[in-house]
Amino acid sequence: MNLAQIIDTLGVDRETAERRARFFINYVEDVPLKEFPDWQGYAERADAFREAAQSAFLVDSKWAADLLRKAASEYRSSGVLYGWFLHRCTIKSGLSERDAEVASSLLMLMKEGSAPVTRSDIRDILVQAHLKSDVLRSPVQQAYFLMAILGSGWDPKESPIPLAQEYTDTLRRHFGQYPIGPRSAQISKYLMLAGMLADLSYNPGEASRNALFNELIPLAEAHAQGLYAARENRYQWRRMMSSIDLVDLDIACMVAVANDLIIRAHGIPIESQNSRPEEDPLRWLSIEAGAELYRYAQ
Numbered sequence: 001m002n003l004a005q006i007i008d009t010l011g012v013d014r015e016t017a018e019r020r021a022r023f024f025i026n027y028v029e030d031v032p033l034k035e036f037p038d039w040q041g042y043a044e045r046a047d048a049f050r051e052a053a054q055s056a057f058l059v060d061s062k063w064a065a066d067l068l069r070k071a072a073s074e075y076r077s078s079g080v081l082y083g084w085f086l087h088r089c090t091i092k093s094g095l096s097e098r099d100a101e102v103a104s105s106l107l108m109l110m111k112e113g114s115a116p117v118t119r120s121d122i123r124d125i126l127v128q129a130h131l132k133s134d135v136l137r138s139p140v141q142q143a144y145f146l147m148a149i150l151g152s153g154w155d156p157k158e159s160p161i162p163l164a165q166e167y168t169d170t171l172r173r174h175f176g177q178y179p180i181g182p183r184s185a186q187i188s189k190y191l192m193l194a195g196m197l198a199d200l201s202y203n204p205g206e207a208s209r210n211a212l213f214n215e216l217i218p219l220a221e222a223h224a225q226g227l228y229a230a231r232e233n234r235y236q237w238r239r240m241m242s243s244i245d246l247v248d249l250d251i252a253c254m255v256a257v258a259n260d261l262i263i264r265a266h267g268i269p270i271e272s273q274n275s276r277p278e279e280d281p282l283r284w285l286s287i288e289a290g291a292e293l294y295r296y297a298q
Contacts, residue, residue: 001281001284001288002288003057003061003285003289003291003292004287005162005281005286006204006281006282006284006285007057007058007285009281009282010058010230010246010282011074011137011234011237011238012058012237012238012240012246013238014058014059015102016061016197016238016239016240017055017056017058017060017240018055018056018081020051020052020087020240021052021053021055021056021059021063021067022052023052023054024048024049024051024052024055024077025048025049027068028045028048028049028052031044031048039077039078039079040078041075042075042077042078042080042082042116043074043075043078045074046071046072046074046075046077046083047071048078049065049067049068049070049074050068050071050086050249052067053065053067053068053071053249053291054093054245054246054247054249055240055246057246057247057292058246061289061292061293061295062065064289064292064293064296065292065293065295065297066089066296068089068090068209068249068293069090069091069290069298071083071086072086072087072090074086075087077224079135080141081131081135081138081141081142081144081145081294082141082145082165083134084099084144084145084148084149084192085114085144085145085147085148086108086249086253086255087148087254088147088148088151088253088257089254089256089257089294089297090256090293091292091297091298092152092260092294092297092298093154093298094147094152094153094260095149095154095276096176097150099152100152100154100160102158103145103152103160103164104150104159106131106136106145106165107160107164107167109136109161110136110142110167111163111170113169123181133140134268136227139171139174139175139187140178140180140187142167142171143180143187143190143191143194144180144190145192146164146168146191147169147190147193149161149164149259150164150165150168150194150195150197150201151194151197151198151254151257151258152201152202153259153260153261153264154201156198156202161198161201163282164192164198165195165198165288168191168194168195170215170296171187171191172187172191175187176188177193177201177291179247181219181250182223182225182226182248182249182250183219183222183226183248185219189219190250191213191252192215193212193215193216196208196211196212196215197212197254197257197258197261199211200212200258200261200262201261203229204261204262204264204265205282209258209262212254212258216251216254216255216287217283218289219246219248219250219251219281220251220254220283220284220285220286221250223248223282223285223286224280224282224283224285226244227244227246227282227285228282230243230244239268243298245284246285247286247289248286249286251279251286251287251290251292252286252287252289252290253290254288254290254292254294255286255287255290255293255294256291256293256294256297257294258274258290259290259291259294260289260294260297262293
């Protein structure tokens with residue numbers, strides 16, 4: 001089943017989805033950045049674009065991808081490392097050389113630990129990346145950052161990849177049990193997936209592809225169960241008032257990045273693997289959304 005066919009099974013009116021998306025887009029236009037302290041205005045705008053994208057997936061995948069690109073830009077402007085991950089999954093060109101320079105510096109700062117940021121050159125790095133030192137020390141934010149770097153497609157010998165792999169081991173040892181993502185998976189799970197994305201950068205074969213896919217399936221199934229539970233409240237569900245995201249963007253982004261790495265090497269996109277049981281279409285919602293996200297990445 002493709003994304004449009006899965007959406008048809010949701011029982012949500014597309015006009016309702018479009019109205020919800022436009023509500024959040026209009027909210028972005030009304031956010032007075034000057035009235036928010038420091039980075040918070042950008043974070044408000046980022047969250048609104050992200051919410052709009054969730055609804056836009058039900059209307060037009062290209063629209064959803066465009067909104068997620070805007071969300072990524074606002075998250076990065078607000079100093080949230082998650083913005084690097086979201087940015088990576090909405091572009092086909094990979095992260096830039098300038099991103100590689102900044103990423104190397106940020107990884108060195110992470111490695112230094114919780115020491116106060118006093119050196120002027122380090123402060124300059126944080127300013128360039130729109131970061132605060134406390135955000136840089138968040139294990140969850142670090143995990144998303146590592147996923148972006150390890151899935152960047154950079155040459156592993158001439159990039160921050162070795163630094164990222166080294167710090168991945170450190171983060172796993174100290175914070176591997178911390179919850180992350182919409183379904184509160186363990187950080188160690190996401191770091192394992194980040195390592196699989198790195199493997200795809202230089203070994204985009206069937207074994208690497210299927211290994212990643214098999215790890216994503218349980219996450220997709222857990223998300224589907226959450227959707228089925230939310231659908232029990234038909235009043236909230238039909239009006240898109242449920243608290244659960246329709247699309248697990250972490251899964252979708254990992255699929256988009258994986259497809260980018262695979263297709264660069266003329267492989268088979270991840271969404272074409274395995275059969276799709278018709279009786280459980282929601283299992284494939286986020287995976288197919290990721291395929292569409294890659295399709296409309298720039």
